Amino acid sequence: MLENKSIADIFTEIADILDIQGENPFRIRSYRNAARTIGDMSESLQDLVKTGRNLEEIPGIGKSIHEKILEIMKTGKCQSLEELKKKTPPGLTELLRLEGLGPKKVKLLYDGLGVDSVDRLEKAAQAGRLKDLSGMGEKTEEKILKSIEQFRAGIGRFKLSTGFTYAEALGRYLGDVPGVKRLDPAGSFRRRRETIGDLDILAICTKTSKVMERFVAYGEVKDVISKGETKSSIRLRNGLQVDLRVLDEESYGAALHYFTGSKAHNVAIRERAKEMGLKVSEYGVFRARDEKRLTGAREEDVFQAVGLPIIPPELREDRGEIAAAEEGRLPRLIEPADIRGDLQMHTVATDGKSSIAEMAQKAKELGYSYLAITDHSQAVRVAGGLNEKALAKHLKEVEKVSGQISGIRILKGVEVDILGDGTLDLKDDILKECEVVLGSVHSRFNMEEGEMTKRIIRAIKNPCVHILAHPTGRLILEREPYKVNLKEVVQAALDYGVVLEINAYPDRLDLRDVDARMARDMGAKLAISTDAHSRQQLELMKFGVFTARRGWIEAKDVINTYPLDQMLNSLR
DNA sequence: GCCGTTTTCGGCCCGACTGTTTTCAGTCG
Ligand SMILES: Nc1nc2c(ncn2[C@H]2C[C@H](O)[C@@H](COP(=O)(O)OP(=O)(O)OP(=O)(O)O)O2)c(=O)[nH]1
Ligand SMILES: [Mg+2]
Ligand SMILES: [Mg+2]
Ligand SMILES: [Zn+2]
Numbered sequence: 001m002l003e004n005k006s007i008a009d010i011f012t013e014i015a016d017i018l019d020i021q022g023e024n025p026f027r028i029r030s031y032r033n034a035a036r037t038i039g040d041m042s043e044s045l046q047d048l049v050k051t052g053r054n055l056e057e058i059p060g061i062g063k064s065i066h067e068k069i070l071e072i073m074k075t076g077k078c079q080s081l082e083e084l085k086k087k088t089p090p091g092l093t094e095l096l097r098l099e100g101l102g103p104k105k106v107k108l109l110y111d112g113l114g115v116d117s118v119d120r121l122e123k124a125a126q127a128g129r130l131k132d133l134s135g136m137g138e139k140t141e142e143k144i145l146k147s148i149e150q151f152r153a154g155i156g157r158f159k160l161s162t163g164f165t166y167a168e169a170l171g172r173y174l175g176d177v178p179g180v181k182r183l184d185p186a187g188s189f190r191r192r193r194e195t196i197g198d199l200d201i202l203a204i205c206t207k208t209s210k211v212m213e214r215f216v217a218y219g220e221v222k223d224v225i226s227k228g229e230t231k232s233s234i235r236l237r238n239g240l241q242v243d244l245r246v247l248d249e250e251s252y253g254a255a256l257h258y259f260t261g262s263k264a265h266n267v268a269i270r271e272r273a274k275e276m277g278l279k280v281s282e283y284g285v286f287r288a289r290d291e292k293r294l295t296g297a298r299e300e301d302v303f304q305a306v307g308l309p310i311i312p313p314e315l316r317e318d319r320g321e322i323a324a325a326e327e328g329r330l331p332r333l334i335e336p337a338d339i340r341g342d343l344q345m346h347t348v349a350t351d352g353k354s355s356i357a358e359m360a361q362k363a364k365e366l367g368y369s370y371l372a373i374t375d376h377s378q379a380v381r382v383a384g385g386l387n388e389k390a391l392a393k394h395l396k397e398v399e400k401v402s403g404q405i406s407g408i409r410i411l412k413g414v415e416v417d418i419l420g421d422g423t424l425d426l427k428d429d430i431l432k433e434c435e436v437v438l439g440s441v442h443s444r445f446n447m448e449e450g451e452m453t454k455r456i457i458r459a460i461k462n463p464c465v466h467i468l469a470h471p472t473g474r475l476i477l478e479r480e481p482y483k484v485n486l487k488e489v490v491q492a493a494l495d496y497g498v499v500l501e502i503n504a505y506p507d508r509l510d511l512r513d514v515d516a517r518m519a520r521d522m523g524a525k526l527a528i529s530t531d532a533h534s535r536q537q538l539e540l541m542k543f544g545v546f547t548a549r550r551g552w553i554e555a556k557d558v559i560n561t562y563p564l565d566q567m568l569n570s571l572r
Numbered sequence: 573g574c575c576g577t578t579t580t581c582g583g584c585c586c587g588a589c590t591g592t593t594t595t596c597a598g599t600c601g
Contacts (some may be wrong), residue, residue: 024573025584026573026574026583026584027573027574028573029573029574029584030573030574030584031573033573033574034573034574059574059575060573060574060575061574062573062574062575063573063574064573064574065573065574099599099600100590100598100599100600101599102598102599102600103598103599104597104598104599105598105599134592134593135591135592135593135597135598136591136592137591137592138591139590139591139592140590140591140592143590143591187601198601200601226588226589226590226600227589228588228589228590229588229589230587230588230589231587231588231589231601232589233589233600233601243601245588245601258586258587258601259601261601263585263601266585266586267584267585267586268585269585270585270586271584271585273585274584274585275578279585279586280585280586281585281586281587282586282587282601283587
């Protein structure tokens with residue numbers, strides 16, 4: 001099975017090589033756009049082709065790239081990439097990953113010194129040979145050695161939840177600086193992507209404010225990457241890069257729009273503005289013909305200037321949000337306040353840290369009207385999962401505590417393991433005692449796609465299962481999802497009335513944004529659940545809501561926004 | 573290479589910071 005990512009990687013490599021060869025930048029951009037689109041898709045291209053879909057309907061995929069995709073599917077290779085690799089050694093694209101090294105310098109290093117790998121680059125820099133090249137000097141050499149160190153540290157992206165920790169700390173630090181009027185985290189953090197490549201912060205302040213000085217003097221700083229009047233970048237000790245952009249109050253809206261991105265969204269908005277005789281930048285919206293400033297103090301002013309309603313940050317990925325805005329089809333996105341209950345959590349009965357009563361108390365504090373206690377079943381040994389007898393006793397306990405706590409309904413539940421053959425880990429008799437039954441996979445992740453799909457669909461067919469929990473089993477930055485045909489799973493869930501979970505735990509976020517969007521488009525119902533293992537973790541619900549919002553999901557798509565009776569009725 | 577309620581050709585976002593460039597290219601946001 002050919003994964004989208006493998007195809008996307010091929011187009012990225014073509015783009016990188018063309019870049020080094022100094023090819024037409026727009027042609028290169030087309031390959032990069034296609035790679036991004038393909039890499040971001042929920043459905044597999046191979047499945048789309050099998051079902052006869054015309055790939056050229058996908059924005060950014062035209063005749064040439066379509067043909068290449070088919071060629072890759074057929075032969076596993078792309079001949080034009082093979083040709084390109086004959087002229088430009090593959091090691092050069094690795095050099096592009098180094099900070100501060102772009103296509104022009106990589107070409108110079110190769111042509112001038114034969115540098116075709118990071119190791120060789122390091123040797124050349126250490127020997128002081130880089131200075132021999134025109135356009136390279138002492139400082140470039142130093143910077144390159146630093147970049148190599150950074151590259152070798154292998155620091156990639158960070159979880160969104162980590163971003164919150166650092167954004168809050170930096171917010172407190174910079175918030176105290178005199179002259180700072182506004183401080184907004186922007187970039188992928190504000191769009192609530194599941195991971196962030198860096199932290200982008202917008203500051204609005206008075207002309208005399210020392211905010212830049214204070215920023216680069218932050219205690220956690222390891223390196224100052226660059227420092228200017230309006231823009232600086234630092235690297236923290238843990239490897240996280242932080243970018244600070246400073247602008248005047250009159251530019252606040254345009255600046256926030258620019259710095260929130262995404263890049264593709266910005267480009268699309270700016271193209272649209274251009275067609276309208278306008279120019280959009282981080283400074284504001286201008287009339288193209290005479291550069292007269294028209295607006296830009298508020299974010300909605302920017303959208304209004306280009307004839308659109310404001311688009312929520314989570315949707316700004318150039319995935320159809322501009323067309324939807326134009327046609328008045330933007331979803332009314334779910335909000336944290338819509339959530340009325342939490343349908344997955346664990347207690348001390350298995351691997352949780354809090355009691356049933358503590359969970360219920362916390363849920364009450366969060367303003368919920370219900371919660372489901374869903375401890376593990378016996379097959380999940382590491383978690384101390386319950387067998388039929390232990391679960392029966394546990395359910396009695398839930399009932400008892402429920403009677404003792406007023407103002408919130410505690411539902412009897414279980415997270416029953418889906419065994420390797422798709423049968424469930426507990427007998428139907430006991431499952432029927434539960435008001436909420438989650439089914440999920442915790443073992444044998446390495447199955448073939450077909451086998452895994454069958455396994456999960458078999459579980460869906462069991463009438464006891466209400467919700468399919470963490471449907472793809474991934475752990476962000478740690479474990480890839482197991483191979484499964486999600487579209488078939490969603491279809492089965494629809495056919496049998498099973499709800500799909502968006503697991504809100506920040507390491508999971510499963511279904512992920514684009515998968516949840518596909519499920520919603522197919523008509524599936526969702527449940528956003530924290531999978532809390534302590535009462536504090538019930539607060540993680542917001543991460544699930546972020547993911548849902550990124551999936552264009554509305555409150556009506558999510559069963560735990562419903563009042564108790566309606567929620568229970570929506571279970572099969 | 574992709575795209576099109578002005579186009580099937582001719583455009584394709586816009587600006588900040590760095591270094592060695594004596595006037596701006598390269599890289600990045
Ligand atoms: N107009 C325009 N804006 C850009 C460009 N590159 C970046 N931006 C804006 C939009 C981005 O969201 C924002 C921050 O840049 P980043 O490189 O940090 O990207 P972002 O935070 O979206 O993703 P990340 O998780 O950091 O990889 O700056 C660009 O080429 N053009
Ligand atoms: Mg960023
Ligand atoms: Mg950034
Ligand atoms: Zn689980």
